[in-house]
Amino acid sequence: MPPFDSPREACGVFGISAPGIDIARLAYFAIYALQHRGQEAAGIATCDGKTAHIHKGLGLVSQVFNEDNLHHLKGHLGIGHTRYSTTGSPRLNNTQPYILETLDGPLAIGHNGNLVNAPKLRRELLERGVGLSTSTDSELIIHLLAGARGTWLQRIRQMMTIAEGAYSLTILTRDAIYGVRDPWGLRPLVLGEFENGMVIASESCAFATIGGRAVQEIEPGEIVRIDQNGYEIVQGVPAEKAAFCTFEQIYFARPDSTLGGRLVHRVRQALGRQLAREAPAEADIVVPVPDSGTPHAIGFAQESGIDYSEGLIKSRYICRTFIQPTDRQRKVGVSMKFNPLPENLRGQRVVLVDDSIVRGNTSVPLVQLLRDAGAAEVHMRVACPPIRFPCFMGVDMASQSELIAAQKDLEEIKDYIGVDSLYYLSVDGMMDTLRAQDGYCNACFTGDYPFETPLLEMELELKEKERFAGVLGN
Numbered sequence: 001m002p003p004f005d006s007p008r009e010a011c012g013v014f015g016i017s018a019p020g021i022d023i024a025r026l027a028y029f030a031i032y033a034l035q036h037r038g039q040e041a042a043g044i045a046t047c048d049g050k051t052a053h054i055h056k057g058l059g060l061v062s063q064v065f066n067e068d069n070l071h072h073l074k075g076h077l078g079i080g081h082t083r084y085s086t087t088g089s090p091r092l093n094n095t096q097p098y099i100l101e102t103l104d105g106p107l108a109i110g111h112n113g114n115l116v117n118a119p120k121l122r123r124e125l126l127e128r129g130v131g132l133s134t135s136t137d138s139e140l141i142i143h144l145l146a147g148a149r150g151t152w153l154q155r156i157r158q159m160m161t162i163a164e165g166a167y168s169l170t171i172l173t174r175d176a177i178y179g180v181r182d183p184w185g186l187r188p189l190v191l192g193e194f195e196n197g198m199v200i201a202s203e204s205c206a207f208a209t210i211g212g213r214a215v216q217e218i219e220p221g222e223i224v225r226i227d228q229n230g231y232e233i234v235q236g237v238p239a240e241k242a243a244f245c246t247f248e249q250i251y252f253a254r255p256d257s258t259l260g261g262r263l264v265h266r267v268r269q270a271l272g273r274q275l276a277r278e279a280p281a282e283a284d285i286v287v288p289v290p291d292s293g294t295p296h297a298i299g300f301a302q303e304s305g306i307d308y309s310e311g312l313i314k315s316r317y318i319c320r321t322f323i324q325p326t327d328r329q330r331k332v333g334v335s336m337k338f339n340p341l342p343e344n345l346r347g348q349r350v351v352l353v354d355d356s357i358v359r360g361n362t363s364v365p366l367v368q369l370l371r372d373a374g375a376a377e378v379h380m381r382v383a384c385p386p387i388r389f390p391c392f393m394g395v396d397m398a399s400q401s402e403l404i405a406a407q408k409d410l411e412e413i414k415d416y417i418g419v420d421s422l423y424y425l426s427v428d429g430m431m432d433t434l435r436a437q438d439g440y441c442n443a444c445f446t447g448d449y450p451f452e453t454p455l456l457e458m459e460l461e462l463k464e465k466e467r468f469a470g471v472l473g474n
Contacts, residue, residue, distance in 0.1 A: 011096070011112040011394075012037030013189075014080040014206055015170035015177040018197035019228040022046075024073035030199070030206040031080035032061045036254055037112070037202060038082035041095040045108040045172055046075035052106035052172070056081075056095045076197075077177055077227075079170040081110035094134045097172070098142045105174035107146055111138035112187045112202055113166030114394035116451055121162070141167065153234070156180055156223055160237040164451060166245075166393035168218075170200055176227040180236060184243040184450050185220030186393050186441060188259060191231060198226035203257040214258060243441035243450035247395060249434060250384045251292050251355045265295050267434070271383045271425060272299025272353065274433045279423030280304060281379040283349040287311035289366060290338075296383035297353035304351075311345050311352075311370060312338045334365040346374030352419070353381050358397055360404035363417040371418075380419040385427045385445040386410075397444060 012034030016023045027044045042064045043056025053073045057064040061082060081096040099108040115121065115137040122140055125132065130143050141159060148155035152173050166186035171178040179200035181189045192199040194212030201207065204214040215231075218224055223236040245252070248259060255265035272295065286306050288297030291314060301308035315337055350370055357363055367378050386405030391397050400406050404413055414422040427445055431437055443449045 011084060011110070012082040012202045012206075013110040013112050013168055013170045013200075014202070015110075015172070015179055015200040015226065016078050016197065017177050017199075017226040017228065018076050018194075021076060021196055022074055023076060023078045024070045026210045027073075027078045027080040028061065028065050028070060029209045030201060031082050033206045033209045033254070034080075034082050034202055035061055037252065038084045041083040041092075042081065043083075043095055043097050043110075044070075044073055044078060044080045045097040045099055046073045046078040047106055047108075047172055047174055048075035049077075049174055050105075051075075052099060052108060052174075054097065054099050054108065056092075056097065058092055058095065077172060077174075079108060079110045079172045079177060081170075094136050096136075096138055097170075098134075098139055099172075100142055100146050102146050104152070106172065107142065108172040109138060109142045109145070110170045111136075111141055112168045112394065113137075113182065114392060115140065115163055115165035115167065116392050117162075117164040137165070141169065145171070152176075152178065153223065153225070157236050160221070168202060176225050179218055179224040179226070181218045181220055181222055183221035183237050183240040184441070185239070186243055186245055186450070188244070188248055188253070189218040191215045191218055191224055191226075191233075197228075198231050200224060200226060203253055203259075205254040205257040208256075217260070241450065242439040244439060245393065245395065246384070246430070246434070246440045246442055247356075247444070252395075255295055268295035268355075268383070269299035269302070270433045271430065272296035272301075273303035274299075274429045275353070275381050275383050275423075275425045276300040276303035278426060278429050279381055281306075281349075281351045281381070281421065283351045283377070283379055285309040285311065285344070285348050286351045286353060287345075287370070289352065289354040290314040293354045293383070296355055297351075300351065300353050300381060306351060309344050309348075311341055311350060311373075311375075312366070313341060314338055334362050335369065338366065338369060340369045340373035342373040345370055347376050348374075349377040349379070350375045351379045351381055353383065355382075356384050356387060357382055357404060357413070357417075357424075358387055359402050360413060360417055367418045377420045378418075379421045380414075380417065380423075382422075382424045384425055385430060385442075386424050387444050389444050389447045391444050392449070393441065393443075395444075 014030045041058050042061045045054040055069045097108045097110045118137045144159045145155050148158045167182045168187040168189040169180040190204050192207040192212045192214050221237045221239040224233045253264045257264050286301040286308050288294040388406045390400050
């Protein structure tokens, strides 16, 4: 089942160069570790220096791949991808990696992010006579690369000068793998190494599964090339004012990943401690909304001195379905995902800690589950500020009309979800905890977007993407 009221990350990307060995199985285990970044589709493309091979499909990594189709993915170079659809619906032709044949050999890409000027780029490509078969931004990027001139490094730089938005890319050519991070650094990208070669991934957690370790994070605007000679990092375009997505720290990244030199789990505990300082509660137990709210709740309990306790058990065996839920089904579906522990909750004053509230439509039945299980009081604490603005940089949050904090004030939200008290972490408190007054994109909280493109224009461009997707049909 989908995470009904959580922001959804767009994708996870991976790249590997391992001279002398077939890398398909390594790529499989790496993107398996990135499953949390995309659960609609997965794919791997490989190359042996001459010929490229690809397999991709709808579903979880374990559903798309098996021993037979991995066996046919020959080559020492490869990229992998896991996908959520933020632009382009969950259809097979929108599944990545994308691959083309060029005069310089095969070209394949995996993309995490979203281009805010995609409709403009799409129109320019169509006017040049380039045919498009998907509704995704990622297809635009591969055509920009294929249609440019010069070395692959020169082509990548040309693409970076005209693509506005969020992109962390892994690019497969016949000689090397490239990793590319947008000049704002909106999405993460990390370089790693293992016994047989070099790797690139959205997160460092992908390296441990193949016996690797992180070397360094790719900085905004940088390009990294990995091949049989190791790695080389160059500046692709000048870095803009850093705007790393705050939600990577709050929710998206796996807790065992490292971002900005800090373990994500420890950052989330620190956010929970700050939340406890800002919004204390008289209560008996602190209960997380599992799993994403767990480290925040641990920090809240540590700072407040209130006992930490599990009050909700999450079913980890309900796989994602491609039947898109209605709002009513989202609410009913909460009881499929979570079961309360009445013995832990009966007669207790509960602090319920969640990482975020988007629409609010799962908070209502969650709170009711606790009350039905005997909780005497329920006090909601949220480990990020209210989400009032949509994201156009590769995060599927909802339209502004669906965001509960954009439509209701704090007291109205409290009454709507049925809690005894409700507090969000402040923007200042969040930034103090992240040890940065800038360098992050907080547009979903503040409406201050990192691009010059006006909000209205970005909304119109998003609608144009949706219309293009409709032309292709199902």
